[in-house]
Amino acid sequence: MALITFPDIVPNACWFQLRTFSRDLRSPITGTRDSVQLPGTRWTARLEFVNLENAEWRELEGFVSAMRGRVNTVLLRDFRVSAKRGQASGTITVTGAAEAQTVTLAGIGGGTPSFRRGDLFTVDSHMHQVLAEVTHSGGSVSVAISPPLRAAKSAVEVSFFEPKCLMQLASDDEGAFMGVPGWDGPEVQPVTINFVEAL
Numbered sequence: 223m224a225l226i227t228f229p230d231i232v233p234n235a236c237w238f239q240l241r242t243f244s245r246d247l248r249s250p251i252t253g254t255r256d257s258v259q260l261p262g263t264r265w266t267a268r269l270e271f272v273n274l275e276n277a278e279w280r281e282l283e284g285f286v287s288a289m290r291g292r293v294n295t296v297l298l299r300d301f302r303v304s305a306k307r308g309q310a311s312g313t314i315t316v317t318g319a320a321e322a323q324t325v326t327l328a329g330i331g332g333g334t335p336s337f338r339r340g341d342l343f344t345v346d347s348h349m350h351q352v353l354a355e356v357t358h359s360g361g362s363v364s365v366a367i368s369p370p371l372r373a374a375k376s377a378v379e380v381s382f383f384e385p386k387c388l389m390q391l392a393s394d395d396e397g398a399f400m401g402v403p404g405w406d407g408p409e410v411q412p413v414t415i416n417f418v419e420a421l
Contacts, residue, residue, distance in 0.1 A: 224294045229281045233269040234412075236301040238387075240351065240368060241266050263369040264419035265349060265387050267298060271413045279399055279413065286397035286415065289390070295420045297347055298389040306341040306382040309333035310358065315377040316345050321370045328362040328377065336363055342385035348372050348419075349387035372421070392416035 242263045248255045271282065288294065311332035318325035330336050334357045341352040353366040391397075393416065400411045 226285065226288045226294050226296050228296050228298060229278075229285050231271070231274070231278050231282055233301055234272040235270040237268040238300050238302060239266050240264075242368075262421075264421060265369075265389070266392065266419070267300070267387070267389060267417040269301070269415050269417075271415075274413065282413065282415075283397065283399045286391070289396075291394035292390050292392075295388050295390050296417075297386045298417055299384050299386045300342060300349065303342055303385055304383070306337060306343070308335050308337035308341050308352075308355075310336040310382075312361075314343075314380050314382070316343075316371075316375050316380050317377055318371045318375055320372070320374045323368065323370045324364055324366050325371060325375070326362055327358075327365050327380070330358040330361050330363065337365060341382060343380045343382045344385045344387070345371075345375060345378055345380045346373070347386070347388040349385050388420045389417035390420045392418045 240263065245257070271279075274282065285296075289296065309332045310327075310330045313329050314327055315329050316325050316327055327337070335355045336358045337352045338355050339352060343350055343352070348369075350367045350369060350371070353368055356363045356365055396417075397413060397415045399413055
């Protein structure tokens with residue numbers, strides 16, 4: 223498995239979705255229902271490119287080929303987001319157990335609130351989302367996140383700038399490029415590429 227670099231091409235549209243798995247448990251006696259979350263919460267992404275120039279679509283097609291179906295991975299930026307909305311500054315670190323849904327962020331300075339609901343950060347190639355607005359006290363704060371931490375972390379630096387996620391192609395059939403023989407202009411049809419988080 224190799225890490226492939228995404229080309230310097232910005233999509234015309236970008237979707238990211240956090241896919242959660244759950245199951246309903248219903249009592250055969252009382253009929254009451256309870257829902258439980260299952261492991262495996264992961265990010266999915268969809269990028270759409272329109273009117274790519276000849277050099278762009280050929281570069282993008284080469285990237286898809288280099289991914290070799292679902293074999294290789296890419297550190298994919300969430301193009302919807304460039305930075306957090308919260309006012310935290312400094313070198314921020316995360317500490318938490320494996321599968322933790324609440325973690326401690328430390329090394330925080332700046333104004334308030336420190337983080338807002340929906341802020342995204344990257345730690346060790348995985349992307350996490352802040353679930354509630356919080357303000358630090360003494361430089362640290364407890365934060366609910368999703369998905370849970372993939373592995374235990376102890377004062378590991380995180381980044382809120384251009385959050386990224388380790389992804390692989392969603393299927394072996396991604397990125398169909400249509401060309402017109404004899405035409406060297408822009409790609410005629412939109413190109414869509416789907417990704418899923420590599421766990």
